[in-house]
Amino acid sequence: MMKKVLALALCVCMAAMLLAGCGGAGSSSAAASASGSAAAGTSASDAGALDPNIKATLTFATWDNEAMDLYDELDLEGRFQELYPNVNIEIEEFKDDDEYFNQMKIRASAGELPDLMYLQTRFFPVFKDYMVDLSDTKAAANNLLAEDVKADGRIIGIPEKLAGDYVYYWADVFEGADVSVPHTWEEFVTACETLQNHYGASDPDFMAIAMGAKDSWPVYPFMENSPASVSGNGLYWDYMATVDEPFAEGEPIREAYTMVYDLFQKGVLGADPLGLGYDQALSLFLNKQAGLMIDNSMGLAKIKASGVDLTELKSFYLPYSKEDGSINRVILGDFYMGVTNTSENQELAKAFLEFYFNDFYPDYVQKLSCESTMSTAPKEKDHFMAYADEEGETINLVNYVGGGDDYTAIVNECKFDYNKVGTSMLTDGFDLEATFAQLNADWSAAREKLGMK
Numbered sequence: 001m002m003k004k005v006l007a008l009a010l011c012v013c014m015a016a017m018l019l020a021g022c023g024g025a026g027s028s029s030a031a032a033s034a035s036g037s038a039a040a041g042t043s044a045s046d047a048g049a050l051d052p053n054i055k056a057t058l059t060f061a062t063w064d065n066e067a068m069d070l071y072d073e074l075d076l077e078g079r080f081q082e083l084y085p086n087v088n089i090e091i092e093e094f095k096d097d098d099e100y101f102n103q104m105k106i107r108a109s110a111g112e113l114p115d116l117m118y119l120q121t122r123f124f125p126v127f128k129d130y131m132v133d134l135s136d137t138k139a140a141a142n143n144l145l146a147e148d149v150k151a152d153g154r155i156i157g158i159p160e161k162l163a164g165d166y167v168y169y170w171a172d173v174f175e176g177a178d179v180s181v182p183h184t185w186e187e188f189v190t191a192c193e194t195l196q197n198h199y200g201a202s203d204p205d206f207m208a209i210a211m212g213a214k215d216s217w218p219v220y221p222f223m224e225n226s227p228a229s230v231s232g233n234g235l236y237w238d239y240m241a242t243v244d245e246p247f248a249e250g251e252p253i254r255e256a257y258t259m260v261y262d263l264f265q266k267g268v269l270g271a272d273p274l275g276l277g278y279d280q281a282l283s284l285f286l287n288k289q290a291g292l293m294i295d296n297s298m299g300l301a302k303i304k305a306s307g308v309d310l311t312e313l314k315s316f317y318l319p320y321s322k323e324d325g326s327i328n329r330v331i332l333g334d335f336y337m338g339v340t341n342t343s344e345n346q347e348l349a350k351a352f353l354e355f356y357f358n359d360f361y362p363d364y365v366q367k368l369s370c371e372s373t374m375s376t377a378p379k380e381k382d383h384f385m386a387y388a389d390e391e392g393e394t395i396n397l398v399n400y401v402g403g404g405d406d407y408t409a410i411v412n413e414c415k416f417d418y419n420k421v422g423t424s425m426l427t428d429g430f431d432l433e434a435t436f437a438q439l440n441a442d443w444s445a446a447r448e449k450l451g452m453k
Helices: 007-019 022-035 044-049 065-073 076-081 097-109 121-130 171-176 185-200 217-223 226-231 236-240 252-264 278-286 297-305 346-367 383-389 405-414 418-424 432-449
Strands: 003-006 056-062 087-093 116-119 158-164 166-170 207-209 290-295 313-316 327-339 395-399
Touching: 056 097, 056 346, 065 076, 065 087, 065 346, 076 087, 076 346, 087 346, 097 121, 116 121, 116 346, 121 327, 121 405, 158 346, 166 171, 166 297, 166 383, 171 185, 185 207, 185 252, 185 290, 207 278, 217 226, 217 252, 217 278, 217 290, 217 418, 226 236, 226 252, 226 327, 236 252, 236 405, 252 432, 278 290, 278 297, 290 297, 297 383, 313 383, 327 346, 405 432, 418 432
Parallel strands: 003 087, 056 087, 056 116, 207 290, 327 395
Antiparallel strands: 116 327, 158 327, 166 290, 166 313
16 A cells, blocks of 8 residues: 655654754765766666566655545556556655745755655756756656756656636625626726625625635735736746846836735735635635635645535636736646656656656546646546636736746845735735835845846
8 A cells, every 4th residue: 555654754853864963964965966867867768677576665745635635546556566566655745835845955955855756846946956857758758848847958847737826706606796707907806896895794704815815825826926927927037037126117026016915905805814824715715705716726626625515616817917808827837746866766766757647647637627737648627617718818828937046046045935025915014115125125135145237
């Protein structure tokens, strides 16, 4: 049976190892592995050269609860053992991507990364030197996004999900407030304000937009994605790294954050927007004490698993609209599976990756709420998400890529955190203009200190 490991127990062990002084030696080992990673990797087509009787345990980590259930349902380990009977799969599950990211950073320093690991594009700058190049794999060749998202010219991860946000809403709640699906940003703001005024008058817990801002990360559709949506540039973070004052008048991020701030000031996140976490906000939405919720396919999976009546559940795209009436919609690859160069079983790990995307994935993706990333595994869109395509707008797809090395260096230096800026907008006394001025000053100083001027 596939072994699942509790993240907390291993985290404690890792912390003890680091306190005992293992970190320095691990870092040297990781660096040495990184320099030899190209030579160590083998072509996916050579996977058959592996001894089918090899005995090993492959480890990887994830924060995807939906995936863990499906690995059991579809017997991931058993199917791989048809090829390699003596190989066990051990998966460690984390609460969320923040916990995962922080613990993987510790393990990278200690040379104790799992054999395979999941990445988001924002993780690339941190982990790229620990990852094997997958450019020669069949999985990469058949993937719709992998070639466009590289680190230093190398494919270090194969995305298994094509992610994008949807505005999930209750049609009967909209109808009760005489609200129609909005097609422009101005209409969206008005719709949210109308919902809040209509239902909030009799229900103090009502939220037009269900958003657990206490957790910070749920504000990402506004704070992370809006600059790319407003500018139409999926590489917007890299553009920001080239200018001293990206928050100045006329810059897309200033326009985007001003739009978001104005929306938040309407009170559409309820009476206590920072008092609720994601799970509490989701519960209100499922109870129809919220009119809409902005989330991706993982959020939809939780909605569907709740057991509530979804007859009135529909969706539309967050309308970052242009003058021509079209909408810029951010999409991105998510859950990039890669092989670590600290692994003692790199060839076997690559064989597993090939099996995962070429043999297991066609069945797996049909069970997921997301869209397929593999040309060899087409999939019809989930009907709850398909409602958004029936609204009739022209949709401009913006392929979002996290910032590169320069952007990451600046962010680390000036401590810019877009989600924290978003939650700060919900606090008393927040000054938007003063915030822009401070962000510009910090950004410019960071670029100067890093020698980017």
